[in-house]
Amino acid sequence: MQSLWMIVASFCFACMGMCVKLASETFSATEVVFYRAVISFAFMLAVVCFRGIPLKTPHWRFQMTRSICGFLGLVSFFNAISLLPLATAVTLNYTSPLFLAVLLACTGRILLRLSLLAALALGFVGVAWLLRPTFHADQLVGGLWGLGSGVLSAFAYYNVRELGELGETEERTVFYFSLFSTVGAALWMLLYEFHPVDLRGGLLLLGVGGFATVAQLAMTRAYKRGNTLVSASLAYTTVAFASLLGMVFWHEALTPNAWLAIGLIVSSGLISSWFSRANPADQD
Template structure:
């Protein structure tokens, strides 16, 4: 039952996506949205660390920087994709990360890919090609490529999270440095855009992005730490379902049959890739 926390996390991540899309429609740039999302998380993490008298010093600076930079750029591209694409499409492209994580594990860790995992990867990338078919409008194609790039970088970020975990780095410290680096990066990125003053509605949306993201992270961590890993990883894809429902409810988004087929292929392939990569003997650690 603890794995069901992942359903709560998926719902909260979808709620975050709704707030991101509404904030973008209100005129806020992705840089501003990323900044406020991480600044809120940084404030919450800093207060928690001060309360618990936790030591922020880390002996693994290299991996923290790799994780922070890859995660920040992935998040930035993901928010661009949410602003430009149907919500379900953007979420699905970001959830290609397990496919790329399997490739990073093979390429960077030397893990051997079994035939079953290779089949799942091939099917997943076929789904990506189907989803990014030329029926996209020109502006949507750019957003689609950004969404796919966010999945690539998210896979790299998760690889570095895995490396940090194996080196004994506590999760709270990794979340803290990710929030810190992303806040600084987004703050610098904001210099290239016109700053939008906070309105009451805008502040509410940006606060919603930060709160929903933080609560989702907590629920996801609980699901992975107390539930069955494979069940939790599979349930993470319910975020696509919630995003689809929210897209239809708030924006009247209607996807083509081909797009729904592509989403189904990517989701099933991602679930299979997660299962097969966990079953790989090189990953039993």
């Protein structure tokens, strides 16, 4: 049951979100993205050097688009985590399969069947339902950040898909994404106050990068060696883990309506992933 590695990945992604939320008490989202990207870049640099993977690529346009969308999506996601309950932020980020299905349908890559339309409609009803309370809880900005992360991630997935079809290696794609995110976040940080890193902050930032790296490795193993549909289904256990961590560390309690909205989004995301055959293992 190699697909069970996805549960390990989901738990690590939820732990990464927990570290992001705790680190956001001291650092800006851009700073957290920078340190997360630096750790990933160092790891990927070691991988490409060890395996002797050439960095020259003829697919610069797709690499740049993927890197820009992925970087902005990561900033949006980390901002959402700092402003919303952890489970809500994670769920809004997981709307990416819905937007990816729409994008693939608009570009003629998949047929927009009635069943897919129904699934997408169900998902967007869940999004509206989940966002509705934010209008009354001063969390609208966080909700928009979360939804934006889902949209941007969908564009990143689309370009990863295109790169895969063009024969680009996964290692090179992740390397350029990590490099762009490191440079982009470093330049962005020049516009804002830089916060010194103490022991607690350093451990949290290390946790962000460490948990993200382990999660990526476990997720890639699940998709490559396990059943794709089972792995995609288990990926949504991240929402459950995030909810538990939110309750333990911040006493966050979601309402029955919020859980129903999350259920609609998860169900729609699974159906949309099935139609679009998206493989999130190539993301980030």
